[in-house]
Amino acid sequence: MDVQMPVLDGIAATRQIRASEGGSSRIPIVAMTANVLSDQVASFLAAGMDDHVGKPFQVDRLLDVIDRLTVVDTTAETVPPTIDPAIQLELTAMVGQERFHRMLAMLADELTQRFPDKTDTDRVQLAYDAHAMVSAAGALGFLELAGVCRDIEKACTTGTDYTSMLPTLGNLRDRTLHEITTLRTADAA
Known part of the structure; x- marks a missing residue:
């Protein structure tokens, strides 16, 4: 190109x-x-x-x-990034790398606190936590996570089943936390 x-x-x-x-x-x-x-x-x-x-x-x-x-590596599973690189680049240019890293750290803390590994999830609390994460994740470029949180919030507030979405949320939480660590480590090097 x-x-x-x-x-x-x-x-x-x-x-x-x-x-x-x-x-x-x-x-x-x-x-x-x-x-x-x-x-x-x-x-x-x-x-x-x-x-x-x-x-x-x-x-x-x-x-x-x-x-x-x-070269196709058939033994490795390709996992796409969870962050939108265009949003990451724009946000870093706007606030600077140091502040962007602090924002990533805050998001990681929130993810860990709001969505710990547990099976007894209260519908009202989950709707509240998911709502908070929609804008926090979306603003930093984690659009897929924001979308899943939006879907979970809607399911919780409308009384429909949300439990089938929890494994996807857990997977995205883990991938996002890993990517945040990778981004912060790579930029610090």
Whole structure:
């Protein structure tokens, strides 16, 4: 993906591809650009690109990246990120990395407190906790978690079954906590 294209640049094109439906949304995308500063490369990755190759590129480097991204590992389960990289990038640019990390830590604490592993869940309390997490998770880019919390809140307040959604909530909680730890550790390095 050429980063600097007329009309639609590579970052915007990548975001559109990643937001599309179906298998094409996960096609490997490699940035090809002369912009290779670390913050520029980080913006490519945050937009959903898988790697980058600097211009003028070396054929061996390009082929290595293509090989790495197109080899299918049948033993590993691919787990998509829980955070929307575009929201993460925008929020970090707006509030700074240090404050973004504090916000992630607060979300992790809230997730752990509001949704501990337990089977005796009170419907009223769960609706309250889920409601609080809709905006907290959504504002930081954890849109899938926010959506599940919204569904659980609705089920709790309308009197319908919510118990079938609890395993999904637990899985998303664990994935989100893991991703928060990974983000904070990677950025600190």
